[in-house]
Amino acid sequence: MKQEAKTTTGAPTTLWDRTRQLATQEILETALRLFTEQGYDETTIAQIAREAGVSQRTLFRYFGTKEDLLGGDQDRFGQVLTDTISAQPADVGVWEALRAGIAAVLSLHDSRERALERFHLLHNTASLRAGWLEKRLRFQEDLLPLVEARMDAAGGSADARARAMIATAFACLDAASMTWVANDGRGDIMDLYDECLAAVRG
Amino acid sequence: MKQEAKTTTGAPTTLWDRTRQLATQEILETALRLFTEQGYDETTIAQIAREAGVSQRTLFRYFGTKEDLLGGDQDRFGQVLTDTISAQPADVGVWEALRAGIAAVLSLHDSRERALERFHLLHNTASLRAGWLEKRLRFQEDLLPLVEARMDAAGGSADARARAMIATAFACLDAASMTWVANDGRGDIMDLYDECLAAVRG
DNA sequence: CGCCTACTTGGCAGTGACTGCCAAAGCTCA
DNA sequence: TGAGCTTTGGCAGTCACTGCCAAGTAGGCG
Numbered sequence: 001m002k003q004e005a006k007t008t009t010g011a012p013t014t015l016w017d018r019t020r021q022l023a024t025q026e027i028l029e030t031a032l033r034l035f036t037e038q039g040y041d042e043t044t045i046a047q048i049a050r051e052a053g054v055s056q057r058t059l060f061r062y063f064g065t066k067e068d069l070l071g072g073d074q075d076r077f078g079q080v081l082t083d084t085i086s087a088q089p090a091d092v093g094v095w096e097a098l099r100a101g102i103a104a105v106l107s108l109h110d111s112r113e114r115a116l117e118r119f120h121l122l123h124n125t126a127s128l129r130a131g132w133l134e135k136r137l138r139f140q141e142d143l144l145p146l147v148e149a150r151m152d153a154a155g156g157s158a159d160a161r162a163r164a165m166i167a168t169a170f171a172c173l174d175a176a177s178m179t180w181v182a183n184d185g186r187g188d189i190m191d192l193y194d195e196c197l198a199a200v201r202g
Numbered sequence: 203m204k205q206e207a208k209t210t211t212g213a214p215t216t217l218w219d220r221t222r223q224l225a226t227q228e229i230l231e232t233a234l235r236l237f238t239e240q241g242y243d244e245t246t247i248a249q250i251a252r253e254a255g256v257s258q259r260t261l262f263r264y265f266g267t268k269e270d271l272l273g274g275d276q277d278r279f280g281q282v283l284t285d286t287i288s289a290q291p292a293d294v295g296v297w298e299a300l301r302a303g304i305a306a307v308l309s310l311h312d313s314r315e316r317a318l319e320r321f322h323l324l325h326n327t328a329s330l331r332a333g334w335l336e337k338r339l340r341f342q343e344d345l346l347p348l349v350e351a352r353m354d355a356a357g358g359s360a361d362a363r364a365r366a367m368i369a370t371a372f373a374c375l376d377a378a379s380m381t382w383v384a385n386d387g388r389g390d391i392m393d394l395y396d397e398c399l400a401a402v403r404g
Numbered sequence: 405c406g407c408c409t410a411c412t413t414g415g416c417a418g419t420g421a422c423t424g425c426c427a428a429a430g431c432t433c434a
Numbered sequence: 435t436g437a438g439c440t441t442t443g444g445c446a447g448t449c450a451c452t453g454c455c456a457a458g459t460a461g462g463c464g
Binding site for chain 2 (some may be wrong): 030126129130131134135137156157159160161163164165167168170171172174175176178179182192195196197199200201202
């Protein structure tokens with residue numbers, strides 16, 4: 001379990017690392033292909049493992065859950081999110097900071113097509129949606145202190161208000177990405193996001 | 203599968219209906235007890251069935267999934283939600299209508315203590331949260347036409363804006379109920395909801 | 405070059421939620 | 435009471451996921 005230097009510093013790649021990289025790629029691609037071809041629920045781990053040429057056991061070692069086979073390292077999303085928001089200047093407001101974080105995460109997708117495929121699957125598969133929402137809730141939790149720091153003090157429960165603002169931002173992202181998918185990926189998600197937020201904040 | 207007249211019109215209760223009622227009650231109470239005692243994930247269906255005095259198979263016939271053992275008929279929530287919002291006068295705005303719907307659903311809980319127990323479990327168990335969010339998403343979908351009918355026409359994607367508003371309302375409900383649970387049920391959830399929405403709509 | 409060590413892999417058995425199927429037992433109504 | 439329907443329980447099977455153990459493979463060292 002020593003894979004800290006996993007970034008693009010391609011230097012110290014041992015054979016094992018390269019093999020692992022290959023396998024990860026292969027599994028991820030096979031999974032996405034099968035998911036889009038026959039649906040998420042209809043695709044079994046056994047099938048993915050077989051077609052990717054690894055054992056089920058190994059597949060589960062690479063990706064802890066079936067959900068992780070979509071979108072890969074979702075923890076990275078959370079990381080980028082908090083990092084980006086932390087990096088905003090102190091005088092940037094809550095909404096602007098949240099917007100920046102979301103934009104950064106969206107820009108993480110490798111290609112528009114891939115993103116569309118993934119989003120499509122995500123919004124049309126109940127089991128996937130559930131898992132994704134849950135994971136996102138953890139991100140939201142991480143954002144709490146960051147957002148509270150940017151809020152103007154006021155009476156009542158700052159905690160509740162911070163939570164509400166964060167959740168609202170994600171709610172707008174949801175609405176935006178759903179519409180984006182419904183439009184087959186035409187237009188810019190962030191434009192839709194802005195429209196949603198404007199509608200909410202009236 | 204003839205259980206339409208399942209409301210409080212207690213008249214045409216056959217023995218079967220009463221037995222079913224009893225069993226439902228027993229299962230629900232056993233489940234909630236075990237969940238709070240030892241945690242949701244640590245409680246198996248086998249155990250609930252055993253202690254409630256029914257077979258696993260029967261338990262699954264009463265409640266399709268483990269999640270349903272918490273909060274029982276969640277479909278009823280959705281029903282009350284849409285009904286209440288539909289019943290609002292035509293000149294009532296989106297936010298007010300959504301607020302009314304949420305208030306109606308909250309008032310459905312039998313007692314403050316039960317509600318607190320359930321909410322506590324819900325907010326502290328990842329697997330439960332996921333399922334709940336997913337189910338709620340379906341409610342949100344049902345609300346779409348109702349909300350769009352109340353929106354003032356404007357450019358852009360009405361669909362996206364309606365989604366965003368609905369999701370925001372629920373986001374505020376989430377934030378409110380989390381804080382409510384954190385405060386051990388002190389105060390009124392709707393007050394917190396109002397505070398959250400005010401923070402968002404600034 | 406050979407060997408020892410550390411890591412990785414695959415198979416196997418097991419758990420837990422959930423489903424289909426079939427036979428047994430229960431209610432209901434004439 | 436008996437025919438006919440519903441409900442129930444048990445059993446086997448599927449699927450995601452985990453622990454365990456044996457076998458294979460890379461990396462470093464003499």
